[in-house]
Amino acid sequence: MAEVDRISFLPEDIKISILSRLQVKDAFRTSALARSWRHVYTLLPSLRLGRFLDRLGDTSEDFYSRPISPSWIRRVRHVVSCLQGPFLIFRLTLELDIVPSNLLQTLLDLLFQKGGVQKLHLWFYYSFHPHKKVIFRLPPFHSLMELRLNGCQLVLPHEFRGFHCLTTLSISDVIISNHHLQLLLDTSKNLTTFLYYAQDLHLAPDLALNISLPLLTYVQFAINEMFDKICLVSTPRLEQADIFVTNYSVSEKLARVTLGLLTGASMVSSLYLDSKVLEAWSLLTLPFSFSFPQLKCLKLFLNLDTMDKRTCDVFHWLLKSMPFLEELNIKLFSSFEQTKDVASLMGKLFVKPNGVPCLDQTLKSVTVGTYFLLNVMTGITVVKFFLLNAKVLKLMKILYQDDELSIIEELQKAEVASSDAKVVVFNINTKVTVNVK
Incomplete structure (x- = not known):
């Protein structure tokens, strides 16, 4: 008795779930299995590419250390072009020293044309040139709910109107102007989680933020001397705050910035502080007024x-x-x-x-x-x-x-x-x- 191909008769949503657990290149190969599988891969809801993720067939031993190649970006663009979108998750993680901004920009614009993404993760690690960041303009993804960026330089589009579905924002070692960062926060009124990590950035100390987010429940700040002021102006639902100081040495300025931040977080139920915060506060006169x-x-x-x-x-x-x-x-x-x-x-x-x-x-x-x-x-x-x-x-x-x-x-x-x-x-x-x- 001939074996029955039961897998090919599975419902489409189950086939998509199966392909989502494969490497992208392997998911694409399933189009050759049978007629019923020919276009299933185009419905993939997520892409995870780069370091520790799908390398799209690039087996070079130096994949993680050499500059990103145009041919690899072309393969990524080809994959995105074949998929129907929109995407639940797009995650790109690369440990590189030179990333061509124009190629990345083209890729992001293509994602936008496909209907955008719900979760966008872009992580770039630089081993030799930590201050050389890939620059891109973030398209106005209408359905974006989670944005996580590391090691890049971000510019908002002209006449930016905000990400109205955004609930999670994580920015780590990202070069962004004070105006654009403030605009991003002011236009993301559904934000519940905000993480800002500054360690390798050494900019002019002029970053000042006024945060008014009515739904914010969790905030994490890892700050250095680049900050002048952080004020939690109106965060009535804030429940948890994690505060770090990334400077090797502390100063009265850092003490005043962290105290100003915590004054607005005085109603939290959970708090994390590192030793640098306590060291900075020890430079000021006790007791504090909150x-x-x-x-x-x-x-x-x-x-x-x-x-x-x-x-x-x-x-x-x-x-x-x-x-x-x-x-x-x-x-x-x-x-x-x-x-x-x-x-x-x-x-x-x-x-x-x-x-x-x-x-x-x-x-x-x-x-x-x-x-x-x-x-x-x-x-x-x-x-x-x-x-x-x-x-x-x-x-x-x-x-x-x-x-x-x-x-x-x-x-x-x-x-x-x-x-x-x-x-x-x-x-x-x-x-x-x-x-x-």
Whole structure:
């Protein structure tokens, strides 16, 4: 009995789903299988091309390091020309040093002619010339919901009217004028997520943003000296803010910019700060004039190499400014082997505080990650601080890589303020937990 070709009789949407899981070049080859497959590939809803993605048959060993070739772009254009569109996702990821802007522009314009895209990801990584960015003008994609850009120079089209469906905007090391960035934000009123990461950019320090987004729920800023001001003017639904400083050294200017940003984010329920933010704030006079009355979860990345009395005062002020804090997650870092003197210094800095409502009434969960420390015993000083002062603590979790027995021995000698506290030591390598109490 002859075998029945059941796959060819599958519904078209299932065939498209199957092809979406193949490399693009393999999906195109299915047109030769049978008459019923001849045009299915033209309905592909997404394209993921470049580094770690589909290379469209380019098997060159130096694909990721050499300049992009016109022939490769022509293959991409041919693929896009064959598809009907519109596309749910178009993702182009390349690690290149020279990208011809005119070829990329032609490709984007072709995508626009096909009906646009819902999710557009363009990522360019430069190993030799980090300041040489590919320049393009973004077509007015009417259905664009998610835009993620990295390592490029962006220009908005003439008489730009906004992306009215846009909900997620991520900009990483993108050169864009202050006017165009402000215009992009002002015309994207449905934006719920905004991420701005500036590390390799070294522009004139004149970037100032006023953000008024009524539906914004999550914002992430990694900033450097290029910023003059960031103001969250009207973000009534903002729930989470993550703030980083990418400068190697901090300044009072960076302190004022981050403080100005957080003044507008004072009603968030979740907050992440890196150690550079605390270092910058230590240059200013405490206390600051705002608090976080609704904050439930605080995440901190602390560099023990830079902790001093002023930075620790900022840390204590943070705890005082969060009267209803319930969950605290701290990752500790150091770049050199700590000595007993360092551990002793940390013990003096983390002394018993006065007038910290969350320690007395609300803080129930503390997680301390010590796996970035060369000597985890210095991090135990921070653990002991919370064991001694958090009176309603339910769970203390310590994440580590080595020295399990030493940690347990130290914890067994620690004073604990909460009779309900459960201390768990968790090895991130072996996934073994040890119930200390």
